[in-house]
Amino acid sequence: MIEITKSGIISSLKNINNDKFNTNLLTLNSIKKFEHNDDNLNLDISINAKDVNEIKNLIETQLKKDFTGLKKINLTISTKSSTISTHKDAKKDAIMPGVKNTIAVASGKGGVGKSTVAVNLATALAKDGAKVGLIDADIYGPSIPLMLGSTDKPKVYQEGNSVKIIPLENFDVKFISIGSLIDDKAPVIWRGPMASGAIKQFMTDVDWGELDYLIFDLPPGTGDIQLTLVQTIPLTGAVIVTTPQEVSLIDARKALQMFTKVNVPVLGVIENMSYFIAPDTGKKYDIFGSGGGEKISRELDTPFLGGIPIDSRIREGGDNGFPMVFGMPDAKETEIIMDISRKLTEQVNLRNSSQSGKIEILLGDDD
Ligand SMILES: Nc1ncnc2c1ncn2[C@@H]1O[C@H](COP(=O)(O)OP(=O)(O)OP(=O)(O)O)[C@@H](O)[C@H]1O
Numbered sequence: 042m043i044e045i046t047k048s049g050i051i052s053s054l055k056n057i058n059n060d061k062f063n064t065n066l067l068t069l070n071s072i073k074k075f076e077h078n079d080d081n082l083n084l085d086i087s088i089n090a091k092d093v094n095e096i097k098n099l100i101e102t103q104l105k106k107d108f109t110g111l112k113k114i115n116l117t118i119s120t121k122s123s124t125i126s127t128h129k130d131a132k133k134d135a136i137m138p139g140v141k142n143t144i145a146v147a148s149g150k151g152g153v154g155k156s157t158v159a160v161n162l163a164t165a166l167a168k169d170g171a172k173v174g175l176i177d178a179d180i181y182g183p184s185i186p187l188m189l190g191s192t193d194k195p196k197v198y199q200e201g202n203s204v205k206i207i208p209l210e211n212f213d214v215k216f217i218s219i220g221s222l223i224d225d226k227a228p229v230i231w232r233g234p235m236a237s238g239a240i241k242q243f244m245t246d247v248d249w250g251e252l253d254y255l256i257f258d259l260p261p262g263t264g265d266i267q268l269t270l271v272q273t274i275p276l277t278g279a280v281i282v283t284t285p286q287e288v289s290l291i292d293a294r295k296a297l298q299m300f301t302k303v304n305v306p307v308l309g310v311i312e313n314m315s316y317f318i319a320p321d322t323g324k325k326y327d328i329f330g331s332g333g334g335e336k337i338s339r340e341l342d343t344p345f346l347g348g349i350p351i352d353s354r355i356r357e358g359g360d361n362g363f364p365m366v367f368g369m370p371d372a373k374e375t376e377i378i379m380d381i382s383r384k385l386t387e388q389v390n391l392r393n394s395s396q397s398g399k400i401e402i403l404l405g406d407d408d
Protein backbone atom coordinates (compact mmCIF):
# COMPACT_ATOMS: atom_id res chain seq x y z
CA MET A 42 0.00 0.00 0.00
CA ILE A 43 1.54 3.32 -1.07
CA GLU A 44 1.00 6.37 1.12
CA ILE A 45 -0.93 9.29 -0.34
CA THR A 46 1.90 11.81 -0.43
CA LYS A 47 3.59 13.59 -3.32
CA SER A 48 6.34 10.98 -3.41
CA GLY A 49 3.77 8.19 -3.11
CA ILE A 50 1.98 9.58 -6.17
CA ILE A 51 5.24 9.70 -8.13
CA SER A 52 6.13 6.11 -7.18
CA SER A 53 2.68 5.03 -8.29
CA LEU A 54 2.94 6.81 -11.64
CA LYS A 55 6.40 5.35 -12.29
CA ASN A 56 4.62 1.98 -12.68
CA ILE A 57 2.90 3.17 -15.84
CA ASN A 58 4.44 1.44 -18.77
CA ASN A 59 3.49 3.17 -21.99
CA ASP A 60 5.58 4.40 -24.92
CA LYS A 61 3.87 7.77 -24.99
CA PHE A 62 4.59 8.63 -21.36
CA ASN A 63 8.21 8.86 -20.27
CA THR A 64 7.96 8.35 -16.52
CA ASN A 65 11.73 8.88 -16.14
CA LEU A 66 10.94 12.56 -16.36
CA LEU A 67 8.58 12.58 -13.40
CA THR A 68 9.90 14.25 -10.25
CA LEU A 69 8.32 15.86 -7.20
CA ASN A 70 8.45 19.12 -9.16
CA SER A 71 6.05 17.61 -11.71
CA ILE A 72 3.28 17.87 -9.10
CA LYS A 73 2.05 21.44 -9.29
CA LYS A 74 -0.88 21.03 -6.91
CA PHE A 75 -1.49 18.40 -4.26
CA GLU A 76 -4.51 18.54 -1.95
CA HIS A 77 -5.62 15.48 -0.08
CA ASN A 78 -8.41 15.33 2.42
CA ASP A 79 -10.54 12.39 3.54
CA ASP A 80 -11.10 10.40 0.41
CA ASN A 81 -10.61 13.20 -2.12
CA LEU A 82 -7.48 14.00 -4.05
CA ASN A 83 -6.88 17.17 -6.09
CA LEU A 84 -3.88 16.88 -8.29
CA ASP A 85 -2.25 19.00 -10.96
CA ILE A 86 0.56 17.26 -12.77
CA SER A 87 2.81 18.87 -15.33
CA ILE A 88 4.00 16.47 -18.02
CA ASN A 89 5.95 16.61 -21.24
CA ALA A 90 3.82 14.50 -23.51
CA LYS A 91 1.56 15.59 -26.32
CA ASP A 92 -1.34 13.07 -26.10
CA VAL A 93 -2.66 14.61 -22.92
CA ASN A 94 -6.05 12.88 -22.88
CA GLU A 95 -4.62 9.43 -23.32
CA ILE A 96 -2.07 10.08 -20.60
CA LYS A 97 -4.67 11.52 -18.27
CA ASN A 98 -6.57 8.24 -18.55
CA LEU A 99 -3.44 6.23 -17.87
CA ILE A 100 -2.68 8.31 -14.78
CA GLU A 101 -6.23 8.07 -13.46
CA THR A 102 -6.31 4.30 -13.90
CA GLN A 103 -2.99 3.89 -12.15
CA LEU A 104 -3.96 6.13 -9.22
CA LYS A 105 -7.27 4.29 -8.77
CA LYS A 106 -5.39 1.01 -8.73
CA ASP A 107 -2.78 2.11 -6.19
CA PHE A 108 -4.97 4.26 -3.94
CA THR A 109 -8.12 2.20 -3.55
CA GLY A 110 -9.39 4.27 -0.59
CA LEU A 111 -9.90 7.37 -2.75
CA LYS A 112 -13.47 8.17 -3.75
CA LYS A 113 -12.74 11.14 -5.93
CA ILE A 114 -9.70 12.09 -7.95
CA ASN A 115 -9.66 15.55 -9.51
CA LEU A 116 -6.88 15.44 -12.01
CA THR A 117 -5.54 18.32 -14.06
CA ILE A 118 -2.75 17.82 -16.54
CA SER A 119 -0.68 20.75 -17.70
CA THR A 120 1.86 20.41 -20.47
CA LYS A 121 5.21 22.11 -20.58
CA SER A 122 5.67 21.87 -24.28
CA SER A 123 6.10 25.39 -25.64
CA THR A 124 5.09 26.57 -29.08
CA ILE A 125 7.31 25.25 -31.82
CA SER A 126 7.48 27.22 -35.02
CA THR A 127 8.97 26.12 -38.33
CA HIS A 128 11.90 27.56 -40.21
CA LYS A 129 10.82 27.54 -43.83
CA ASP A 130 13.46 27.12 -46.45
CA ALA A 131 13.26 25.31 -49.80
CA LYS A 132 16.82 23.99 -49.66
CA LYS A 133 16.44 22.62 -46.15
CA ASP A 134 13.00 21.19 -46.94
CA ALA A 135 14.39 19.34 -49.96
CA ILE A 136 17.05 17.64 -47.84
CA MET A 137 15.28 17.16 -44.52
CA PRO A 138 11.57 17.68 -45.10
CA GLY A 139 10.53 16.55 -41.61
CA VAL A 140 12.97 18.79 -39.73
CA LYS A 141 11.47 22.08 -38.57
CA ASN A 142 14.50 23.88 -37.15
CA THR A 143 18.26 23.42 -37.34
CA ILE A 144 20.48 24.95 -34.67
CA ALA A 145 24.28 24.92 -34.49
CA VAL A 146 26.02 25.01 -31.12
CA ALA A 147 29.36 26.66 -31.75
CA SER A 148 32.30 28.36 -30.09
CA GLY A 149 35.54 29.82 -31.29
CA LYS A 150 37.68 28.21 -28.62
CA GLY A 151 37.81 24.49 -27.85
CA GLY A 152 36.90 22.91 -24.57
CA VAL A 153 34.44 25.57 -23.44
CA GLY A 154 31.64 23.03 -23.12
CA LYS A 155 29.88 23.03 -26.51
CA SER A 156 29.21 19.31 -26.44
CA THR A 157 28.05 19.42 -22.84
CA VAL A 158 25.73 22.32 -23.66
CA ALA A 159 24.51 20.70 -26.91
CA VAL A 160 23.61 17.43 -25.15
CA ASN A 161 21.91 19.16 -22.27
CA LEU A 162 20.01 21.56 -24.53
CA ALA A 163 18.85 18.67 -26.68
CA THR A 164 17.65 16.67 -23.68
CA ALA A 165 16.06 19.78 -22.14
CA LEU A 166 14.08 20.49 -25.32
CA ALA A 167 13.01 16.83 -25.44
CA LYS A 168 12.00 16.99 -21.78
CA ASP A 169 9.69 19.85 -22.68
CA GLY A 170 7.99 17.62 -25.23
CA ALA A 171 9.83 18.57 -28.44
CA LYS A 172 11.07 16.00 -30.97
CA VAL A 173 14.82 16.46 -31.00
CA GLY A 174 17.79 15.22 -33.00
CA LEU A 175 21.49 15.82 -32.44
CA ILE A 176 24.27 15.65 -35.02
CA ASP A 177 27.80 15.26 -33.70
CA ALA A 178 29.54 17.45 -36.25
CA ASP A 179 32.88 17.04 -34.50
CA ILE A 180 34.27 14.42 -36.85
CA TYR A 181 37.77 14.47 -35.37
CA GLY A 182 36.71 14.50 -31.73
CA PRO A 183 33.22 13.04 -31.41
CA SER A 184 31.87 13.11 -27.87
CA ILE A 185 28.12 12.66 -28.23
CA PRO A 186 27.97 8.83 -27.93
CA LEU A 187 29.87 9.00 -24.62
CA MET A 188 27.80 11.90 -23.33
CA LEU A 189 24.54 10.14 -24.24
CA GLY A 190 25.78 6.84 -22.84
CA SER A 191 25.66 4.87 -26.07
CA THR A 192 27.98 2.23 -27.48
CA ASP A 193 25.46 1.05 -30.10
CA LYS A 194 25.96 1.14 -33.82
CA PRO A 195 23.22 2.63 -35.98
CA LYS A 196 21.34 0.31 -38.31
CA VAL A 197 21.00 0.96 -42.01
CA TYR A 198 18.41 0.05 -44.61
CA GLN A 199 18.17 0.24 -48.36
CA GLU A 200 15.81 2.75 -49.97
CA GLY A 201 15.84 2.49 -53.75
CA ASN A 202 19.47 2.99 -54.72
CA SER A 203 20.52 4.66 -51.53
CA VAL A 204 21.30 3.48 -48.04
CA LYS A 205 19.55 5.21 -45.15
CA ILE A 206 20.94 5.32 -41.63
CA ILE A 207 18.60 5.02 -38.66
CA PRO A 208 19.78 7.39 -35.94
CA LEU A 209 20.39 6.04 -32.45
CA GLU A 210 18.16 7.29 -29.65
CA ASN A 211 18.73 7.89 -25.94
CA PHE A 212 16.98 10.17 -23.45
CA ASP A 213 14.38 10.91 -26.14
CA VAL A 214 17.06 12.42 -28.39
CA LYS A 215 17.86 10.91 -31.79
CA PHE A 216 21.53 11.25 -32.63
CA ILE A 217 24.27 10.38 -35.06
CA SER A 218 28.02 10.52 -34.57
CA ILE A 219 31.07 9.30 -36.40
CA GLY A 220 32.01 7.88 -32.99
CA SER A 221 29.19 5.34 -33.29
CA LEU A 222 30.15 4.37 -36.83
CA ILE A 223 33.85 3.67 -36.55
CA ASP A 224 36.16 1.99 -34.04
CA ASP A 225 36.39 4.43 -31.14
CA LYS A 226 40.04 3.69 -30.47
CA ALA A 227 41.23 4.65 -33.94
CA PRO A 228 41.62 8.35 -34.70
CA VAL A 229 39.83 9.75 -37.73
CA ILE A 230 42.61 10.73 -40.13
CA TRP A 231 40.53 12.10 -42.94
CA ARG A 232 41.26 15.14 -45.01
CA GLY A 233 38.87 18.08 -44.80
CA PRO A 234 36.66 17.10 -47.76
CA MET A 235 35.98 13.66 -46.28
CA ALA A 236 35.00 15.14 -42.95
CA SER A 237 32.76 17.61 -44.74
CA GLY A 238 31.29 14.71 -46.73
CA ALA A 239 30.41 12.93 -43.50
CA ILE A 240 28.57 16.01 -42.22
CA LYS A 241 26.61 16.22 -45.45
CA GLN A 242 25.70 12.54 -45.15
CA PHE A 243 24.47 13.11 -41.60
CA MET A 244 21.98 15.51 -43.09
CA THR A 245 21.06 13.73 -46.31
CA ASP A 246 21.36 9.99 -45.54
CA VAL A 247 20.04 9.78 -41.99
CA ASP A 248 16.37 9.02 -41.58
CA TRP A 249 15.53 11.85 -39.15
CA GLY A 250 11.78 11.58 -39.61
CA GLU A 251 9.83 14.37 -37.96
CA LEU A 252 11.90 16.66 -35.73
CA ASP A 253 11.15 19.99 -34.11
CA TYR A 254 14.83 20.73 -33.54
CA LEU A 255 17.97 19.27 -35.04
CA ILE A 256 20.99 20.43 -33.04
CA PHE A 257 24.54 20.38 -34.40
CA ASP A 258 27.41 20.02 -31.95
CA LEU A 259 30.20 21.74 -33.87
CA PRO A 260 33.96 21.32 -33.52
CA PRO A 261 35.77 24.42 -32.22
CA GLY A 262 36.73 27.20 -34.58
CA THR A 263 35.52 28.45 -37.92
CA GLY A 264 36.71 25.84 -40.42
CA ASP A 265 35.55 23.49 -43.19
CA ILE A 266 32.84 21.76 -41.23
CA GLN A 267 31.16 24.99 -40.21
CA LEU A 268 31.20 26.10 -43.84
CA THR A 269 29.85 22.82 -45.17
CA LEU A 270 27.04 23.05 -42.69
CA VAL A 271 25.94 26.52 -43.66
CA GLN A 272 26.33 25.76 -47.36
CA THR A 273 24.32 22.53 -47.28
CA ILE A 274 21.31 23.88 -45.45
CA PRO A 275 20.43 27.38 -44.33
CA LEU A 276 20.37 27.01 -40.55
CA THR A 277 17.61 28.42 -38.41
CA GLY A 278 20.36 29.85 -36.24
CA ALA A 279 23.46 29.37 -34.16
CA VAL A 280 24.14 29.49 -30.45
CA ILE A 281 27.55 30.59 -29.25
CA VAL A 282 29.05 29.01 -26.16
CA THR A 283 31.79 30.86 -24.29
CA THR A 284 33.39 30.91 -20.88
CA PRO A 285 33.51 34.31 -19.15
CA GLN A 286 37.23 34.84 -19.72
CA GLU A 287 38.73 37.14 -22.35
CA VAL A 288 40.59 34.45 -24.41
CA SER A 289 37.35 32.62 -24.91
CA LEU A 290 35.45 35.82 -25.73
CA ILE A 291 37.89 36.78 -28.48
CA ASP A 292 37.19 33.48 -30.24
CA ALA A 293 33.48 33.68 -29.53
CA ARG A 294 33.40 37.03 -31.34
CA LYS A 295 35.06 35.40 -34.36
CA ALA A 296 32.52 32.58 -34.40
CA LEU A 297 29.70 35.06 -34.12
CA GLN A 298 31.06 37.16 -36.97
CA MET A 299 31.47 34.07 -39.15
CA PHE A 300 27.80 33.18 -38.79
CA THR A 301 26.75 36.76 -39.41
CA LYS A 302 28.86 36.84 -42.57
CA VAL A 303 27.13 33.76 -44.00
CA ASN A 304 23.72 35.10 -42.97
CA VAL A 305 23.04 32.64 -40.17
CA PRO A 306 21.20 34.43 -37.37
CA VAL A 307 22.88 34.14 -33.99
CA LEU A 308 20.14 33.16 -31.56
CA GLY A 309 22.14 33.97 -28.48
CA VAL A 310 25.15 33.49 -26.27
CA ILE A 311 25.41 30.87 -23.52
CA GLU A 312 28.07 31.35 -20.92
CA ASN A 313 29.43 28.07 -19.57
CA MET A 314 31.58 27.57 -16.47
CA SER A 315 30.17 30.90 -15.28
CA TYR A 316 30.95 30.39 -11.59
CA PHE A 317 31.50 27.70 -9.02
CA ILE A 318 29.57 27.29 -5.79
CA ALA A 319 31.59 25.37 -3.20
CA PRO A 320 29.35 22.52 -2.08
CA ASP A 321 30.64 22.63 1.51
CA THR A 322 30.48 26.39 2.16
CA GLY A 323 28.07 27.64 -0.51
CA LYS A 324 30.60 30.34 -1.38
CA LYS A 325 30.63 31.53 -5.00
CA TYR A 326 33.90 31.64 -6.94
CA ASP A 327 34.28 33.31 -10.35
CA ILE A 328 36.95 30.94 -11.59
CA PHE A 329 37.04 32.24 -15.17
CA GLY A 330 36.05 35.79 -14.31
CA SER A 331 32.50 37.05 -14.58
CA GLY A 332 30.14 38.87 -16.87
CA GLY A 333 31.97 37.98 -20.11
CA GLY A 334 28.99 36.30 -21.77
CA GLU A 335 26.68 39.21 -21.05
CA LYS A 336 29.33 41.66 -22.18
CA ILE A 337 29.79 39.99 -25.55
CA SER A 338 26.07 39.63 -26.13
CA ARG A 339 25.60 43.36 -25.48
CA GLU A 340 28.55 44.20 -27.68
CA LEU A 341 27.32 42.07 -30.59
CA ASP A 342 23.67 42.78 -29.98
CA THR A 343 22.56 39.21 -29.52
CA PRO A 344 20.51 37.81 -26.62
CA PHE A 345 22.21 36.42 -23.54
CA LEU A 346 20.52 33.07 -22.93
CA GLY A 347 22.06 32.32 -19.54
CA GLY A 348 25.06 31.14 -17.57
CA ILE A 349 25.76 27.57 -16.46
CA PRO A 350 27.96 27.09 -13.38
CA ILE A 351 30.90 24.71 -13.07
CA ASP A 352 29.65 21.67 -11.28
CA SER A 353 31.37 18.32 -10.94
CA ARG A 354 28.00 16.63 -11.46
CA ILE A 355 27.74 18.24 -14.91
CA ARG A 356 31.14 16.80 -15.81
CA GLU A 357 30.20 13.41 -14.36
CA GLY A 358 26.91 13.47 -16.26
CA GLY A 359 28.93 13.86 -19.47
CA ASP A 360 31.47 11.19 -18.62
CA ASN A 361 28.85 8.71 -17.44
CA GLY A 362 26.46 9.32 -20.33
CA PHE A 363 23.66 10.63 -18.15
CA PRO A 364 22.83 14.28 -18.99
CA MET A 365 22.09 16.39 -15.96
CA VAL A 366 18.52 17.22 -16.88
CA PHE A 367 17.87 13.49 -16.38
CA GLY A 368 20.52 12.71 -13.80
CA MET A 369 19.62 15.61 -11.51
CA PRO A 370 16.05 16.55 -12.40
CA ASP A 371 15.53 18.67 -9.28
CA ALA A 372 18.90 20.45 -9.26
CA LYS A 373 19.31 24.20 -9.71
CA GLU A 374 21.61 23.51 -12.70
CA THR A 375 18.82 21.60 -14.44
CA GLU A 376 16.48 24.53 -13.91
CA ILE A 377 19.11 26.79 -15.48
CA ILE A 378 19.44 24.58 -18.54
CA MET A 379 15.67 24.24 -18.91
CA ASP A 380 15.41 28.01 -18.72
CA ILE A 381 18.10 28.46 -21.38
CA SER A 382 16.40 25.96 -23.68
CA ARG A 383 13.09 27.83 -23.33
CA LYS A 384 14.77 31.15 -24.08
CA LEU A 385 16.30 29.52 -27.14
CA THR A 386 12.87 28.32 -28.25
CA GLU A 387 11.60 31.90 -27.89
CA GLN A 388 14.43 33.15 -30.08
CA VAL A 389 13.73 30.49 -32.72
CA ASN A 390 10.06 31.46 -32.72
CA LEU A 391 10.99 35.12 -33.00
CA ARG A 392 13.25 34.45 -35.99
CA ASN A 393 10.69 32.26 -37.69
CA SER A 394 7.93 34.79 -37.27
CA SER A 395 10.12 37.58 -38.61
CA GLN A 396 10.77 35.27 -41.56
CA SER A 397 7.05 35.15 -42.26
CA GLY A 398 6.69 38.90 -41.84
CA LYS A 399 5.14 39.00 -38.38
CA ILE A 400 7.98 40.78 -36.62
CA GLU A 401 5.93 43.80 -35.61
CA ILE A 402 3.97 41.75 -33.06
CA LEU A 403 7.15 40.61 -31.41
CA LEU A 404 9.21 43.76 -31.36
CA GLY A 405 8.20 44.43 -27.79
CA ASP A 406 9.96 41.25 -26.63
CA ASP A 407 13.02 42.32 -24.79
CA ASP A 408 15.99 40.01 -24.45
N1 LIG B 1 29.50 23.47 -16.57
C1 LIG B 1 30.43 22.52 -16.44
N2 LIG B 1 30.80 22.06 -15.21
C2 LIG B 1 31.75 21.10 -15.09
N3 LIG B 1 32.38 20.53 -16.11
C3 LIG B 1 32.05 20.95 -17.35
C4 LIG B 1 31.06 21.94 -17.59
N4 LIG B 1 30.95 22.13 -18.92
C5 LIG B 1 31.82 21.29 -19.49
N5 LIG B 1 32.49 20.58 -18.57
C6 LIG B 1 33.57 19.60 -18.79
O1 LIG B 1 34.59 20.25 -19.52
C7 LIG B 1 35.14 19.40 -20.50
C8 LIG B 1 34.99 20.05 -21.89
O2 LIG B 1 33.62 20.11 -22.21
P1 LIG B 1 33.07 19.77 -23.67
O3 LIG B 1 33.68 18.51 -24.19
O4 LIG B 1 31.61 19.86 -23.60
O5 LIG B 1 33.68 21.02 -24.44
P2 LIG B 1 33.71 21.29 -26.01
O6 LIG B 1 33.65 22.76 -26.18
O7 LIG B 1 32.70 20.49 -26.70
O8 LIG B 1 35.15 20.76 -26.37
P3 LIG B 1 35.75 20.57 -27.87
O9 LIG B 1 36.08 21.93 -28.33
O10 LIG B 1 36.92 19.69 -27.64
O11 LIG B 1 34.68 19.93 -28.67
C9 LIG B 1 34.41 18.09 -20.37
O12 LIG B 1 35.17 17.23 -19.58
C10 LIG B 1 33.11 18.45 -19.67
O13 LIG B 1 32.60 17.40 -18.88
Ligand SMILES: [Mg+2]
Pocket residue numbers: 155156157179184258259260
Ligand atom coordinates in the same frame (compact mmCIF):
# COMPACT_ATOMS: atom_id res chain seq x y z
MG1 LIG C 1 32.90 19.09 -28.24
